[in-house]
Amino acid sequence: MTAEIPIDHPARVAIATDTEAPQSQVGVLYKQPPAPRGTIADFRRGLVEGLYSGMLNARLDELRQQAEPPFLFGLSGQGQFARGVDAYQLIALVAEGGIERGLETLLTEAERVVRHGFAETELERRKTAVRRSYERRLAERENQESGGLAGRYVQVFLQGSAYPDIETQMELVDAFLPGVTLDETNGVAQAWLAERGRVILVSAPEKEGLETPTGEALVGVFAAVGGREIAAYEDAAADAPLLPAVPEGSPVVSEETLDEVGVTLWTLENGVRVVLKPTDFKDDEILFSATSPGGTSLVPDDLYPKVSLAGAVVSQAGVGEFDQTALRKKLTRKAVNVSPSLGSLSEGLGGFVSPRDIETAFQLVYLYFTAPRRDETAFEAFKAQQSGVLANLGASPDVVFSDTVSATMAQGHPRVPSLSQFLENLEQADLDAACRLYRERFADASDFTFYFTGTFDLLEIRPLVEQYLGALPDLGRVETWRDTGIDPPAGVIEKFVYKGLEPQSRTKIIFSGEAEYSRQEANAISAMADILDIRLREVLREDLGGTYGVGVGGSLSYRPDEEYRVTISFGSAPERADELSTAVFEEIERLRAEGPDAETVDKVRETQRRTKETNLRENRYWLGQLAAFERAGRDLNEIPSYDAIEGWTAEQVRQAAIRYLRTDQYARFVLLPEQKVP
Numbered sequence: 001m002t003a004e005i006p007i008d009h010p011a012r013v014a015i016a017t018d019t020e021a022p023q024s025q026v027g028v029l030y031k032q033p034p035a036p037r038g039t040i041a042d043f044r045r046g047l048v049e050g051l052y053s054g055m056l057n058a059r060l061d062e063l064r065q066q067a068e069p070p071f072l073f074g075l076s077g078q079g080q081f082a083r084g085v086d087a088y089q090l091i092a093l094v095a096e097g098g099i100e101r102g103l104e105t106l107l108t109e110a111e112r113v114v115r116h117g118f119a120e121t122e123l124e125r126r127k128t129a130v131r132r133s134y135e136r137r138l139a140e141r142e143n144q145e146s147g148g149l150a151g152r153y154v155q156v157f158l159q160g161s162a163y164p165d166i167e168t169q170m171e172l173v174d175a176f177l178p179g180v181t182l183d184e185t186n187g188v189a190q191a192w193l194a195e196r197g198r199v200i201l202v203s204a205p206e207k208e209g210l211e212t213p214t215g216e217a218l219v220g221v222f223a224a225v226g227g228r229e230i231a232a233y234e235d236a237a238a239d240a241p242l243l244p245a246v247p248e249g250s251p252v253v254s255e256e257t258l259d260e261v262g263v264t265l266w267t268l269e270n271g272v273r274v275v276l277k278p279t280d281f282k283d284d285e286i287l288f289s290a291t292s293p294g295g296t297s298l299v300p301d302d303l304y305p306k307v308s309l310a311g312a313v314v315s316q317a318g319v320g321e322f323d324q325t326a327l328r329k330k331l332t333r334k335a336v337n338v339s340p341s342l343g344s345l346s347e348g349l350g351g352f353v354s355p356r357d358i359e360t361a362f363q364l365v366y367l368y369f370t371a372p373r374r375d376e377t378a379f380e381a382f383k384a385q386q387s388g389v390l391a392n393l394g395a396s397p398d399v400v401f402s403d404t405v406s407a408t409m410a411q412g413h414p415r416v417p418s419l420s421q422f423l424e425n426l427e428q429a430d431l432d433a434a435c436r437l438y439r440e441r442f443a444d445a446s447d448f449t450f451y452f453t454g455t456f457d458l459l460e461i462r463p464l465v466e467q468y469l470g471a472l473p474d475l476g477r478v479e480t481w482r483d484t485g486i487d488p489p490a491g492v493i494e495k496f497v498y499k500g501l502e503p504q505s506r507t508k509i510i511f512s513g514e515a516e517y518s519r520q521e522a523n524a525i526s527a528m529a530d531i532l533d534i535r536l537r538e539v540l541r542e543d544l545g546g547t548y549g550v551g552v553g554g555s556l557s558y559r560p561d562e563e564y565r566v567t568i569s570f571g572s573a574p575e576r577a578d579e580l581s582t583a584v585f586e587e588i589e590r591l592r593a594e595g596p597d598a599e600t601v602d603k604v605r606e607t608q609r610r611t612k613e614t615n616l617r618e619n620r621y622w623l624g625q626l627a628a629f630e631r632a633g634r635d636l637n638e639i640p641s642y643d644a645i646e647g648w649t650a651e652q653v654r655q656a657a658i659r660y661l662r663t664d665q666y667a668r669f670v671l672l673p674e675q676k677v678p
Contacts, residue, residue, distance in 0.1 A: 249470030271446030529554030
């Protein structure tokens with residue numbers, strides 16, 4: 001049975017408000033008859049339409065970078081709206097009170113294209129980006145994920161889409177893409193922006209003092225934009241090189257090869273360490289990260305609110321001579337991303353790159369160390385985006401619940417801020433102080449370790465490592481992180497959060513405290529959590545029918561303190577929260593007394609084996625494990641080992657349950673609907 005959705009109707013307006021809505025959103029939906037999708041001509045039309053949306057989205061993203069952005073996020077896109085109906089949509093997520101301005105901006109940018117079209121430089125950039133994406137898919141044709149393939153099959157069945165292989169798609173792109181003209185892409189806007197079948201959609205929080213525009217006011221925005229003078233878009237793109245001068249590097253001074261795991265370790269003359277694991281898991285992927293001890297832990301508590309967002313502030317500012325928009329344009333032909341970060345215990349970088357663009361990645365890394373940008377506009381835009389997104393999240397029951405959990409488990413520590421405290425920190429954020437901290441943390445690369453996994457050749461990457469990483473600053477500092485004193489509470493704590501109107505509940509039970517770290521204990525607590533996850537799912541969901549799902553996680557940490565943490569969470573009807581919590585503690589007591597049964601042990605061990613087997617063929621897994629093993633002082637040759645899976649026993653799990661699932665040391669949190677006053 002197919003529902004009939006009307007397409008040919010006068011313009012309509014739909015406005016919805018909700019006390020729990022997290023943000024305001026405005027959009028325009030232009031309903032269309034379903035477009036055919038099965039021929040070569042349809043493929044070409046799809047390229048043209050994709051170019052239009054891609055260029056318009058780039059313009060919308062530029063507007064988001066303004067100091068007072070008209071929206072937090074803007075999107076242009078076309079596709080299937082429902083069975084038998086397509087739609088073109090313009091959507092914006094806006095700050096409170098920004099619905100009309102957001103709508104006006106969306107319509108103005110669409111109308112700008114109708115009147116003046118796109119620039120030739122915009123079209124060429126977008127063509128380059130589209131072709132590059134197909135090239136990357138072609139390179140990875142032998143490594144496609146099953147989920148992606150299945151999704152395409154569903155499209156074929158439900159939408160009648162053609163399913164040419166990637167080789168054929170690449171041939172079609174090369175045949176058609178160069179010939180697409182500005183007249184074609186400019187004409188898309190004129191064809192899609194029709195009044196018939198148009199629906200203005202608004203959703204917003206319902207709260208005192210916040211007025212939602214009327215339908216009449218929203219319709220009036222269309223008339224206002226239509227009668228206004230709109231200038232043509234000016235496409236400014238920097239011609240300067242990304243890196244003005246190639247730095248003089250330094251050589252590798254020591255080398256070690258771990259043949260058993262195919263890992264090579266280099267130390268450069270400036271102290272930088274590099275750990276490399278070439279793989280053949282993907283044909284067009286190199287992942288990398290870098291880390292150094294310290295982070296924001298070295299910042300005094302009274303300065304922390306001003307600089308806590310330093311990493312995000314710098315990454316939003318672009319790098320070198322390029323702001324974020326100029327950098328995006330400069331990197332159009334590249335498949336590369338580099339992001340700096342400042343964590344609580346370390347600072348670092350992370351990213352990915354296509355093998356053919358690897359030198360660009362090294363240049364960006366060098367620039368983030370030596371030429372971070374101070375950008376007032378980007379800073380104000382970042383603050384506006386963050387405050388706009390977060391301003392009404394306090395109305396969300398889940399956010400209030402999570403805030404309560406975090407504040408309780410950190411005992412109100414100022415470095416674990418609630419939503420309201422985070423917004424206060426945002427107001428206190430100091431651009432100059434944040435930039436000073438960033439420069440100070442990245443002023444010395446001699447204690448940085450870089451990790452690379454993916455498709456690269458050691459002989460080819462070595463000159464780049466020596467030239468760019470070997471040129472990073474070397475102050476010879478010896479430092480580490482400090483413990484800022486975030487510790488879990490002692491004893492038994494129970495807290496009930498009453499928020500929201502829906503008849504639903506969430507329960508979270510957290511066992512935490514001091515522990516003595518060892519690899520054997522870490523393996524045991526992880527296995528215990530996996531076993532308890534299976535048992536609670538069987539009891540709470542299958543036997544009692546009280547929840548759709550249960551999540552159990554367990555870990556043992558060694559920095560900044562040696563601590564354990566086991567978290568059990570589930571949703572339920574409010575009236576069953578206590579009953580299910582009782583069942584959880586009964587199952588815990590059974591595990592402490594009897595240990596796990598052999599069948600559950602076998603299930604967990606087999607799942608761990610399959611997960612390990614899959615992980616060992618993933619670049620991201622190796623990247624994370626190389627860093628984690630070095631951080632813990634472990635032998636990298638042990639990464640492929642299955643000892644952690646085969647080594648634990650049922651008795652060790654039982655003993656872990658006795659040590660860590662203590663009924664005198666836990667916190668239980670329950671989210672319930674607001675209690676109505678009679």
